[in-house]
Amino acid sequence: MREIEPGETSKSLKELEKIYANLVECNITRSDLIVTFGGGVVGDLGGFAASTFLRGVPYLQFPTSLLAQVDSSVGGKVAVDLESGKNLVGSFYHPIAVLMDPVLLRTLPKRFLHDGMAETIKYGAFNDIDLFNKLLKFKDDEELLNNIGDIIYTCCDIKRDIVERDEKDLGERMILNFGHTIGHGIEQYFNYKKYTHGEGVAIGMYWITSKSENLGITEKGTTKKIKEILIKYQLPWSVEDLTSDDIVDIIARDKKKSRNKISLILLKSIGNGFIKEIEFKDIKEYI
Numbered sequence: 001m002r003e004i005e006p007g008e009t010s011k012s013l014k015e016l017e018k019i020y021a022n023l024v025e026c027n028i029t030r031s032d033l034i035v036t037f038g039g040g041v042v043g044d045l046g047g048f049a050a051s052t053f054l055r056g057v058p059y060l061q062f063p064t065s066l067l068a069q070v071d072s073s074v075g076g077k078v079a080v081d082l083e084s085g086k087n088l089v090g091s092f093y094h095p096i097a098v099l100m101d102p103v104l105l106r107t108l109p110k111r112f113l114h115d116g117m118a119e120t121i122k123y124g125a126f127n128d129i130d131l132f133n134k135l136l137k138f139k140d141d142e143e144l145l146n147n148i149g150d151i152i153y154t155c156c157d158i159k160r161d162i163v164e165r166d167e168k169d170l171g172e173r174m175i176l177n178f179g180h181t182i183g184h185g186i187e188q189y190f191n192y193k194k195y196t197h198g199e200g201v202a203i204g205m206y207w208i209t210s211k212s213e214n215l216g217i218t219e220k221g222t223t224k225k226i227k228e229i230l231i232k233y234q235l236p237w238s239v240e241d242l243t244s245d246d247i248v249d250i251i252a253r254d255k256k257k258s259r260n261k262i263s264l265i266l267l268k269s270i271g272n273g274f275i276k277e278i279e280f281k282d283i284k285e286y287i
Contacts, residue, residue, distance in 0.1 A: 002018070002019055002022045004038065004041065004042050004045065004046075006038075006039065006041065007041065007192065008041060008081065008086070008187065008192035008197065009191075009192050009193075010041055010045065011041050011044055011045050011079070011080050011081045012080060012081060013080055013082070013089070015045060015080075016045065016048065016049060016080050019045070019046070019049045020049065020053060023049070023053050023057075028053065028054070028057060029054070029057075030054050030056065030057055030058075032057060032058075033057075033058050033059065033060060033096075034046060034049070034050045034057055034058070034059040034060070035059065035060045035062060036050075036059060036060070036061050036062065036095075037062045037064065038062075038063075038064055038065075038068075039063065039064060039065035039067065039068045039112075040063070040065060040067050040068040040071075040072035040073075040197065043061050043063055043068055043072055043073050043078075044072060044077075044078050044079050044080070044087075044090075045078075045080060046059065046078075047059060047061065047078030047093060047095065048078040048079055048080055048089075048090060048091065048093070050078075050093065051078055051091045051093030052091070056093070058095075058096050059093075059095050059096070060095050060096055060097050060098075060099065061073040061095040061097070061098040061099070062098075062099050062100075063098065063100060064104045065105075065108065065112060065115075065116055066105050066108070066112075066113055066115070066116025066117065066119075066120065066148075066152075067112075067115055067116035067118075067119050067197065067198055068116075069100045069102070069105070069116070069152050069156075070116060070119050070120050070123070070151070070152055070155035070156065071119040071122075071155065071159065071176075073095075073098045073100075074098060074156050074159050074160065074163070075159055075163045075173075075176075076092045076093055076094040076095075076163070076167065077090060077092060077169075078090055078091055078092075078093050079091070085184075085188065085250065086184045086187065086188060087184075092167060092168060092169075100152065102145075102148045102149050102152060105145060105148060106145060110141070110234070111196070111234075112196070113141065114198070114233045114234050114235055115196045115197065115198030115199060115235075116198055117135070117144075117198065117233040117235065118179070118197075118198035118199065118201045118202040118205075118230075118233075118235055119155070119198060119201065120135065120151060120155055121135060121202075121205070121226075121229055121230070121233070121235075122176075122178050122179055122201060122205065123154070123155045123158050123159075124270070124271065125178060125179075125205060125226065125267060125270060125271070125273065126175055126178045126265065126267060126271070126272075126273025127158050127175075127271060127273065128154065128158060128271055129269075129270050129271030129272075130271075131151070131154055131155075132225075132229070132270050132271060134147075134151075135151070135229060135232075135233075136225075136228065136229050136232065159176060162175065162176060171275075172275075174263050174265065174275050175265055175273055175274070175275055177265055178205060178265040178267075178273055179201040179202070179203075179204035179205035179208065179265070180201055180204060180265075181204065181208070181251055181262075181264060181265070182200075182203065182204035182207050182208055182247065182251075182287060183197070183200035183201040183202075183203060183204030183205075184200065184204075184250070185200075185204075185247035185250040185251050186200040186203055186204065186239060186242065186247065187200040188250050189242060189246060189247055189250065195236070195239075198235065199235060199236050202230050202235035202236055202237060203236050203237060203238065203239050205226055205230075206223065206226050206227055206230060206237040206238070207238075207287075208264065208265075208266065208286060208287070209222055209223045209226055209266075209267055210223045211285070211286050211287065212266045212267065212286065215285065215286075217266055217268070217276075218266065218267050218268060218269065219267075219268060219269040219270075222267055222269055222270055225270055226270075244284055244287040245284075247287065248283060248284065248287060251283065251287065252280070260279060260280050260281070261277050261278065261279055261280060262277070262278060262280050262283065263275050263276070263277050264276050264277075264278060264286055266286075
């Protein structure tokens with residue numbers, strides 16, 4: 001067994017090399033099973049190790065955070081970060097099973113429960129207005145947790161439906177990255193120390209929707225609704241000491257960029273997202 005320090009900085013090639021050394025020491029073979037027990041970083045890092053060690057060892061995901069249960073453990077994406085960007089080295093490698101126990105979520109500090117809510121809100125924002133409104137109406141975290149099993153199922157089912165049609169993330173699956181283009185830039189700009197992944201995504205959802213609403217692409221009032229739900233779950237919606245100029249260079253390395261174009265995820269309205277491909281030279285209009 002290897003314990004991983006929590007946080008995005010552990011999702012590195014340096015940590016990956018240590019895992020490989022442990023696997024060699026334990027005489028792991030292709031007939032063995034690797035289990036990733038933890039949040040999104042553990043799942044991504046352990047899954048990538050499983051996908052590459054001996055050219056592939058079976059593995060099982062046991063996500064323990066809300067973020068991992070509603071999003072990162074499902075869909076087969078595994079990766080590590082480079083200093084130049086997030087998830088730049090990775091593969092598509094599905095676990096043999098994903099086991100979830102929502103009761104574990106009651107052990108999370110509030111910040112990390114709410115961190116996962118950003119990904120949950122994302123599903124409602126781009127795909128399911130009923131889910132969005134349900135999350136908005138819960139009176140407190142206790143009511144949320146009393147209904148969390150159904151919420152997790154809804155999010156995973158939305159992702160399953162999309163991934164089945166576009167497993168390799170070449171088209172429709174990109175819509176799952178609503179808020180992530182800016183969110184990843186924010187995480188990296190602050191060296192993964194100031195904002196969690198969910199907090200970055202929260203700011204990214206508000207930021208890009210504010211811009212697209214001002215451009216007349218998004219229904220008036222949508223940004224206000226996103227701000228309302230982010231505040232409800234104690235998630236940030238703005239960031240100080242950061243301008244669009246600061247993160248454009250980071251976005252230039254985004255996986256959704258193709259030559260001189262990039263795919264952005266925008267909303268027409270709550271529950272109605274779409275993918276818009278733009279020339280990268282026009283990125284500042286949207287960021």
